[in-house]
Amino acid sequence: xxxxxxxxxxxxxxxxxxxxxxxxxxxxxxxxxxxxxxxxxxxxxxxxxxxxxxxxxxxxxxxxxxxxxxxxxxxxxxxxxxxxxxxxxxxxxxxxxxxxxxxxxxxxxxxxxxxxxxxxxxxxxxxxxxxxxxxxxxxxxxxxxxxxxxxxxxxxxxxxxxxxxxxxxxxxxxxxxxxxxxxxxxxxxxxxxxxxxxxxxxxxxxxxxxxxxxxxxxxxxxxxxxxxxxxxxxxxxxxxxxxxxxxxxxxxxxxxxxxxxxxxxxxxxxxxxxxxxxxxxxxxxxxxxxxxxxxxxxxxxxxxxxxxxxxxxxxxxxxxx
Numbered sequence: 543x544x545x546x547x548x549x550x551x552x553x554x555x556x557x558x559x560x561x562x563x564x565x566x567x568x569x570x571x572x573x574x575x576x577x578x579x580x581x582x583x584x585x586x587x588x589x590x591x592x593x594x595x596x597x598x599x600x601x602x603x604x605x606x607x608x609x610x611x612x613x614x615x616x617x618x619x620x621x622x623x624x625x626x627x628x629x630x631x632x633x634x635x636x637x638x639x640x641x642x643x644x645x646x647x648x649x650x651x652x653x654x655x656x657x658x659x660x661x662x663x664x665x666x667x668x669x670x671x672x673x674x675x676x677x678x679x680x681x682x683x684x685x686x687x688x689x690x691x692x693x694x695x696x697x698x699x700x701x702x703x704x705x706x707x708x709x710x711x712x713x714x715x716x717x718x719x720x721x722x723x724x725x726x727x728x729x730x731x732x733x734x735x736x737x738x739x740x741x742x743x744x745x746x747x748x749x750x751x752x753x754x755x756x757x758x759x760x761x762x763x764x765x766x767x768x769x770x771x772x773x774x775x776x777x778x779x780x781x782x783x784x785x786x787x788x789x790x791x792x793x794x795x796x797x798x799x800x801x802x803x804x805x806x807x808x809x810x811x812x813x814x815x816x817x818x819x820x821x822x823x824x825x826x827x828x829x830x831x832x833x834x835x836x837x838x839x840x841x842x843x844x845x846x847x848x849x850x851x852x853x854x855x856x857x858x859x860x861x862x863x
Contacts, residue, residue, distance in 0.1 A: 545578075545608075545635055545706050546635070548635065550577035552784070554575065554762065555762055556572075556764070556765060556776070557709070558582060559582065560583055560644075564820075565605065565811065566807040567773070568605070572606045574773045578608055579610065581610065581612055583614040584612065584628065586614065588627075598812065600628070600631055609635070610633070610636075611628045612637040612639050614653060616651040621669055622672070623673070625678070629674050635706075636670065636676060637679045637680070637681055638667065638670060638678065640653065640663065640681060643683070654682070654683045654715035657682060658686045663699060664703060667704070667705060677706040679708070681711070682700075683710070683715055684712060684724070684727040685714045685727075686715050687716035691714060691727050693727045698734055707738040708735065708737060708738070709742050710727070712728055712742065723742075725741065725754055732761075739759075739761055740761065741754050741762070741763050742764035746768035746775070747775075747779075748778050748779045752783060763779070765779070770824075771827025771828040771831035771832070774791065774792045777789065792832070794832075797832045802852065805825065806852065809848040814848045822842060826842075836862075841854065842854060
């Protein structure tokens, strides 16, 4: 799997997720086998670039692996300027977001709302590709709604305009995250273009990853929500695809070490106030994945200090067998 001049170590990619794929999480996923990790989406509006949230998202210091950065917006000129700015900060791949289904994004005509307007899609892609000398990629959904799945049309357009790879989530915007992802449209897109196609949606196990790759003919798979609380999924999928063998799940001690490390890195990265709050959702995901019967989550969300979070986690894992 190549994107422009970049050779991925394996075809298993961490999806960009707002509020999730920050640098601490990307680092963990990279170490555990992700062939590529993609940043949280960054707004093309320059008025927000100097906020703390944006500065955190645009920090690529000590980034591991290929630096792939996603941008979101609806104005071609601003998207081009945002792409240039991210490249100046160190981005090696710029990804355009046309897949986010969130209302607050779509009401600004960004994310998957753009799929309704192929002419605007064309203008944005053309502007971004012309603005930077790094590979530009695109993430889309299969369409705006089930009755109007225009993913093949958008894919052909993207290829003609210089997009280097295309990630497709197997739902329309109207589907949000409900029901099940469908892969027929991804299969049709792969048959319609020659650029690499990445299949995304409901990939939560090595077996499902292989099934989706074989069915769609895609060049890689992208894991999003399946990695929340389970970054080990990348090594499990990569190993299974390469060997056909299934790795054992992480031991309880591995989970303990990872949770404590992740929480400490969040505290360090965001400071105590932000780190404590962001740690709550990650710890919740780890518990849901690996200790789903535990009541500890209700205790953890009420803790207000970094030291108390670490102490509570240490004490909790000491009681778990």
